Structures are given as C-alpha cells and as structure tokens.
Amino acid sequence: MSATPLSALLEQARAAVRSRDYAAAIAHYRQALTVDPESVDALEGLAMMLLATGSYAAAVEQFQRLVLLQPMEARHYINMGAAYNRLGQYQKAVDTLRKGIQRNRKCADAYYNLGIAQRKLNMPSLAISAYKEAIRLDPQLVEAYQNLGNLYTEMGNYQLALANYRKALELRPDFEKARLGLEKAEEAIQRSKASANPFGRLVNTSSVAPKSVPIVTRELSDADREFDRQRVRLLCEELQRLTADCLAQLKNKLEAGILDVQRSAAEGQFKNLGFVGAANEFQDAFRNWLELRQQLKRKALELRAHEELINTPQMPPSP
Template identity: 30%
Template sequence: MGIKEKLNRAGVLYKQQNFEPAVDILEKILKKKPNLFDACQLLALTLHGMGHNEAAIKLFHKTIINNPNHASSVSNLANVYSDNGQLELAESTYLKALKIDGNHSDAFNNLANVQRKLGRYFEAEKNYRKAIFCDASKAEYFFNLSILLSEQGMFKQAIDIQLKVLELDSNYSNVYIHIFNNFMLLHRYQDALEFADIGLLSNRLNEFQLCELLIGKAILFWLFDNEGEAQQAIILSEIIHNIENNHLNLKNHKVFHLFIKGLLEYRQRNRSSYQTSETPPIYFISESHGFAANGMTVDYKSSKHVIKSLLITGAKIFHFTQDRENQSKASLNVLFNGLAKGSTIVLGFGEIDCRINEGIFKYCTKYNKDYHHIVDDMVEKYIYMLKSTAKTNDFNLIVYGVPAPHPFVLDQLTEAQRESFKSLLAYVNLKLSVHCENNDLPFLDVYKLTNLNGVSNLNYHSDIFHVKPSTVPDLFKQLIEKIK
C-alpha cells in the first residue's frame, strides 16, 4: 500500500473516530517523511480528536511553519485553543485564518461560537451571517445563529431560522426541541404542542429527543389541567430512566419526569385541594418550582383564588438584573404584556441562583468573591424591577423566596462549604424579605417554612429540588396571619 492509500485509510479511520489505528498509520508515514504536510495535518486533527490537545497544538504549529498560508491549519489550531478554554487566543487565531482566506466559512462560524461564549453577541451574529454568506448550504451555521438570537430574546427570528435549518437538513433533529422551547418562551403554548407533535411524528428523533418533547408536553398539559394527556405523555416518556448517555439535559429531564408524575399522583389523592369552579387566578411565574402550586386553592384578601402557574425555563434573578436583553427578561416581558392590569402575580425566582453547581455559590467559590456584595446588588435591582413593573402595569406583586436546602444537596459539599452555602441561602432570603418590606411587597417566606437550622426540615420537600403542592397554600395562610 502506497503513501496515498495509507493517508486515505487514516482519513477514513479519523472520520469514523477510530483514532488509535489512524495514529499508528500516520506515525509510520511520518517516520519515512517527517514533514509530509497532509500526514502532519491529519495526525494533529486525530490527536485533537483524542483529547491530546497539547500534542495537537505542537503539531499544528509545525504544519503552519511549513505552510503558513494554509488557512485550515490555522483555523484547526484555533479549534484546539477553543476546546482548551483559551477563548481569547482562539478568537485571535481564527482572525489570522480569515486574513489568509476571507471566505473560510468554518472559521467564521467557529469564530462566532467563541465570541458568543465571550459575550460579544454583536460580533458573533455578524460572523455567523458571514459564514452563511460564504456557504448557505450548511444547516449548522443557521442553527448556531438561531441559538444566539434565542439567547438574546429574539424568539420569532430564531424560530424562522430554525425552520430554515429543517429545510436544509430534515435530519437535523435536535432543532425540534429548540423550536418547541422558543414557542414556550413566547408563551405560545398551543404552537409548542403542535410543533412537538410534528417532531414526534417525524421519525427522525432519537430516544432522548422523543422524551424531551414528551416531557415538554406533559409539563404543558399539567399547567393547563389536562391530566389525561399529561399522564399519557409521562407514560410514553418513562424510558427516559433507561437512558444513560451524556445528553446535556438528561438529568434535568429525569427530574422533571418524576416531578410531574408525582404531581399527577398527588392531585388524584387530594382532589379537594384543587378548585374546579370558576375562581379568580393568582399567577405564579417561576421556573419549575412553580409547577407544584398549579391548580391549588388559596385564601387571599378574604376570597378564594386558584394558582395558575406560568413557566420561564431556567430563569434566574441574575437574568432579570442584567442590562443586556436575554431570553428570561424577554419571556417575562411577553407574560407581563399579556396579563390583565390589576392581576395578582407571584414571582418565584432565585432557586437556580442558589444551587451548588451554578449561580452565586459557584461564582463566589471559583473567583473567591464575597457573596454578600453580589446578593445585595442583585436583590436590590430585582425588587426595583418588580416595583417598577407593578406600577407600570397596575399589578399586585408577591415575592416567593428560596426553600432551605435539602440535606442531600449539602452532602455533596465539604463541611466548610456547607456552612458557607447555608449562610448564602439564609442571606438571600433575608435580603428578599427586607427589600419586600421596604417596598410594600408581600413576601412568601418559604425559607422560614422549610428551615431547620439552615437545612430543610423535610416537611415540604417532594424531591431534593422541589417542594410539595401544599407549600404555597400554607404560605398564604402565614401571609394572612402576618397581615392581621
């Protein structure tokens, strides 16, 4: 077998991600021809594929020295920097590749990916569009642009581009859940359900993608009191617990599945707690923590109300305090614009800000920051935003705090971290309470209700993240007693 045939064989193995035999072939070629460009380039790509990034960087530098005008080598080097987390260096290296070849569509796309991570959204959008201009056949470029637009709250534009992705490549199956989620963020729930059905009938989804859409449907059916359809979606998505791969949202979807399943069972056992006649609503806007309260009857201002939960997936208090537009702020504005003046609304955000693996605690641990200053600034801006919204829309706003942490969560921390985390949650709730009192906003103190020495008393938690449906009615009882 000649060198050309060996290179072709190594290239096939690389594309199949069968890296070790590819390396073996390429190293033998380079023993005979140490500077053979194609072999060096392919070996560097293969080493990168294996995660041997430092070796890949060294070899890419060698290929670039031997062929400085080869834009793909420079762009591939930038890919390694990007995977290493060296984003600034990756950005400057992509720009070098584009100086060599101003029509290198992959370099524009990957440059935009890095700029998106760096928060340079204007530049990222510009470069995604340049990638598309250079090669309008690549569905990936359109998809990446749509994700950027969605993150900035431009949901309708994102959906239009995601539909274009399906036109270009009908097998680009992960676009279905993104279109579904954009309809959810627009609170166009019927459109979300209809598009979920299109995805489910497409015969192009893998097992996890099927479960994503089915669980999304179950959530919607739960929120809109369609128990039968919710139950059916939960049964069909039961296979989620047999999936063991590395899907990004697999763990969350398993939690959502069990949570909705448990809520359906609770409702069947506690019919009297749910109002069936026409009752004025109190809207509960939250991420998944608002699910439990949906449909529960509460007493407020001398009359009965039914809790109507509305969802903004993954939203944090942090998102609402940013100057830059983002999908959580945009989605909340859609809701506020759609609710009648004079509506009573509970805002239940903050739990995701107070997790051990994201939000305030992770940030302060990583950068050795004092959480007090961060919480002070964040809560002050949040309550100011709510107060301004209440005045503009004549809303009656109520703020819901953050539950005490479940012991299982604390077990994942060192002893020193546990005390710091418990103190953080106590402080967040304290500042919410103080700012609410100073601004005449009622406060549902779920922390006080669930707390025992800084940890959940386990009387209200239904799993390690969520509380039981009875929690919000009990909080309204406490609120009435406080007003009296």
C-alpha cells in the same frame, strides 16, 4: 530490511481513516513523520486525526508545526482555531482564526468557528455577525442557523430565534438540536404572552373624555407591570452587552489595528504581507464596530419607544 517508503505509510494511514480505524491511522502518520519530519501530508493527517479523536492539545502542536512550514495556508490556522475552541481557549481561537481569515476571507468554517469563540467570550453581537457571514458564504451551513437561534434565544429575541431554527430544520428536518431550540423559543413566547393582559390595552371610545379634561396617570394591571418590567430588563441587558462589545472592539481591535497600520506605514512596508494583513484586520474590526454601533442605536431607540409607550398618558373616564 529497508524502511517503508513515505508514500506507502501515507497510503496505509489513509486506508485506516477510510475504515475508521483512527488509532491505526495515527500510528501510520507518526511513523511517516519518522521518515520525513516535515511531511505536510503526514503532519496534517495526524493533526486532523488527533482533532477527530479528542486529543485537542496534541492537535494544536501539529497545527503549530504546519503553520511554520506553510505560513500562508489558511486552513491550518482555521483548524487550529477549532482545536482551541475545543480546549476552551477562546481568545486564542479568535486570534488564530483571524489569521486564517486574513489568508482566506471566503471560508465559511472560519467565521462559524469565530462565532463559537466570540459567543463563549460573551460577545454575542460579534458572534451574530460572524455566523451571518458564515451563512452568507455557505447558505447550507445548518449549524450556523442553529447557533444563531441559540444566541437570539439567550438575548430574548425569540422571533429571530424561531426564524433561524426553522431554517435549520428546513435544511435538515431531523436536526434534533434545532427542533428542541424551536420548542424552547415557542414556549418562551407563550410565557411572555401569558404574563401580559390577554386582551391588550383596549380603548373604550365612549369613555374618552374631552381634550379639556386634565390628564391622569395610566393605570396598569399587575400583569401589565410585570410584562413591562421583563421587557425593560431584556432591553437594558442587551444594551449593556452591546456597549461592552463596542468598548471591547474599540480597545482590543480598532486601537491595535490602527497601531499596526501606522507601524507598517512608518517602515515603508506597503506591499508586504504584514501591511496587507494589518489593513485587512483593521477593516474587519472597523466593519464589526460599525455593525455594533448600529445595533446599539437600534436597541436604544427601542428602549426609548417602550418608555414613551409606558409614559403615554391616558384620559380619565367621563363622569
């Protein structure tokens, strides 16, 4: 009896996928690979089925075979990066996804998966930049808005969290995760308001002393002090995260990018893929570093403004 042709096995696998019989699809793809071990269609179909059914390590193995056969195909790196994310191997995910982005800089899914990995690596500022780029490339990518909302909630920036959760719900009204995130952010805002003086800091114009009267220290209520402590703590935590991200970007990305560009230039490889990839990687790293530096500057100014508000003296009441 003659062996089943490759094309027939591939069609059987695709039919099984359409009927959601993933076990059968995997079996057909594996059989196809016995006919042609280098069939890209069989390898990719098998890898995607393994990824969909939770066999992430096995999926990575197939994607690794694919990038050897098609080293310029971005989607293999991007899908492998997603598999690394599922395995919890986030640094490998970042490295692999950047290779995919080098080959296709217009893939929203690549930046979305990059944001997931960077968030898990405790690099929230870089994750925010990645999610924003994913949204720029695909404004309908509802999960990116939801993940941005989660990040902003973790950072205590509840207004931006609300905006992103609302956008996610605008695109998908039944998105339960976004609805729960929205409720959580709204509750956090209400708690912050409740911890402060509900009447704010009002000025009684009739009690303002003449300018010649000596200045005294501002008196704060317990609620005021607690609100100020929370605000300063959040600002300091954000500054600490941003500083760590800046240093990591300088050490791990910019320095490596400069060395790669210098090495390619020294070898006279200005037109080959290695030099182009090194140059693109350096540009990405430098752009991310500039964004981090700007965010760090804004937070430092915000902390300074808060300090000035707290330290602003008030006039004593008139006798």
